[in-house]
Amino acid sequence: xxxxxxSIFLWSATGxxxxxxxxxxxxxxxxxxxxxxxxxxxxxxxxxxxxxxxxFIAALLxxxxxxxxxxxxxxxxxxxxxxxxxxxxxxxxxxAFSVGAAAxxxxxxxxxxxxxxxxxxxxxxxxTIIWETPIMGVPFTILRYAISLPFPVVxxxxxxxxx
Amino acid sequence: xxxxxxxxxPESQLVPDGGTARRPGNxxxxxxxxxxxxxxxxxxxxxLLVWRRDGAGRMIEISAEGIALxxxxxxxxxxxxxxxxxxxxxxxRDKIGKYLGGxxxxxxxxxxxxxxxxxxxxxxxxxxxxIALFQAGAGFGVLVAFLTSxxxxxxxxxxVWEMAFLDYSLVGLRYALCLPLPFLFGGCAQLFETAFPDxxxxxxxxx
Numbered sequence: 001x002x003x004x005x006x007s008i009f010l011w012s013a014t015g016x017x018x019x020x021x022x023x024x025x026x027x028x029x030x031x032x033x034x035x036x037x038x039x040x041x042x043x044x045x046x047x048x049x050x051x052x053x054x055x056f057i058a059a060l061l062x063x064x065x066x067x068x069x070x071x072x073x074x075x076x077x078x079x080x081x082x083x084x085x086x087x088x089x090x091x092x093x094x095x096a097f098s099v100g101a102a103a104x105x106x107x108x109x110x111x112x113x114x115x116x117x118x119x120x121x122x123x124x125x126x127x128t129i130i131w132e133t134p135i136m137g138v139p140f141t142i143l144r145y146a147i148s149l150p151f152p153v154v155x156x157x158x159x160x161x162x163x
Numbered sequence: 164x165x166x167x168x169x170x171x172x173p174e175s176q177l178v179p180d181g182g183t184a185r186r187p188g189n190x191x192x193x194x195x196x197x198x199x200x201x202x203x204x205x206x207x208x209x210x211l212l213v214w215r216r217d218g219a220g221r222m223i224e225i226s227a228e229g230i231a232l233x234x235x236x237x238x239x240x241x242x243x244x245x246x247x248x249x250x251x252x253x254x255x256r257d258k259i260g261k262y263l264g265g266x267x268x269x270x271x272x273x274x275x276x277x278x279x280x281x282x283x284x285x286x287x288x289x290x291x292x293x294i295a296l297f298q299a300g301a302g303f304g305v306l307v308a309f310l311t312s313x314x315x316x317x318x319x320x321x322x323v324w325e326m327a328f329l330d331y332s333l334v335g336l337r338y339a340l341c342l343p344l345p346f347l348f349g350g351c352a353q354l355f356e357t358a359f360p361d362x363x364x365x366x367x368x369x370x
Contacts, residue, residue, distance in 0.1 A: 017253060018249055147307070155341065
């Protein structure tokens with residue numbers, strides 16, 4: 001139900017913006033649609049290899065080991081390890097989300113997977129090195145990290161508690 | 164840091180990819196970058212290993228599940244990408260800067276959080292934009308709230324990537340739990356700015 005509402009909302013918003021772009025009559029509608037197609041062509045192969053790869057890796061991962069080290073019973077050490085993995089894993093969303101999905105399927109706890117993803121979202125080493133420190137500077141990055149650091153474990157812990 | 168490094172003109176990125184497809188020195192995106200080939204080789208190796216261990220049937224079964232997933236997420240991805248493309252044309256950056264400039268406090272942070280959620284584009288849009296907001300007079304707290312919101316709640320990343328890989332209920336739970344964090348982090352940053360006035364301005368050297 002929530003998903004249907006979400007889809008309706010998403011498509012209504014898209015339709016409304018398309019209408020606004022069309023109303024401008026300056027080619028915004030067409031050039032936006034062209035940008036979107038270009039972006040979709042970029043995304044499609046990544047989504048394909050990522051989703052398929054996640055499925056294969058999940059089948060290959062040793063389930064008992066994953067659930068022992070990162071399962072929902074692994075508690076605080078598991079949350080800490082998962083958060084740390086989120087900070088150091090190289091790569092963008094295809095890598096991070098497919099690793100998360102594969103780990104989940106192989107028996108990792110949802111709290112641990114959310115801790116991993118929150119760690120990656122807030123403090124991805126890749127993005128920090130390539131984008132944040134060159135643009136924002138090291139002091140700002142340190143300040144932001146200092147505030148963010150405990151939260152992957154906190155959010156993961158709440159998810160473990162709730163599921 | 165020179166001015167043009169801060170503002171590499173975003174060629175066409177609408178959804179954060181954050182991988183190796185783009186760098187500040189080379190803002191033009193490559194279709195096939197090292198990151199793509201890395202994921203590709205891991206996927207192919209995984210497929211071959213599954214084939215050898217469990218047979219071709221299991222490999223085809225896993226592929227079919229994956230393709231079914233992509234077919235179901237496809238329309239949502241397309242909608243999100245179209246939304247981002249039109250939004251970027253209708254909401255130019257200088258307008259955003261003017262609107263958020265000089266804003267502080269909870270009101271400023273709320274607008275910053277909404278901006279972080281809807282902002283189309285990746286790190287080459289978000290980081291320079293946050294510096295532009297600061298230069299237009301937005302407080303440190305507003306800045307941190309904006310970046311945290313973009314990182315944790317960015318709608319494009321969640322719709323295109325997160326919902327493709329993870330169960331919707333888990334995505335919803337994570338999103339709901341992360342919703343207060345931009346305000347919390349922004350509040351911390353604002354307290355820091357109030358406690359040590361000018362320290363922040365001195366250390367960041369964005370002027």
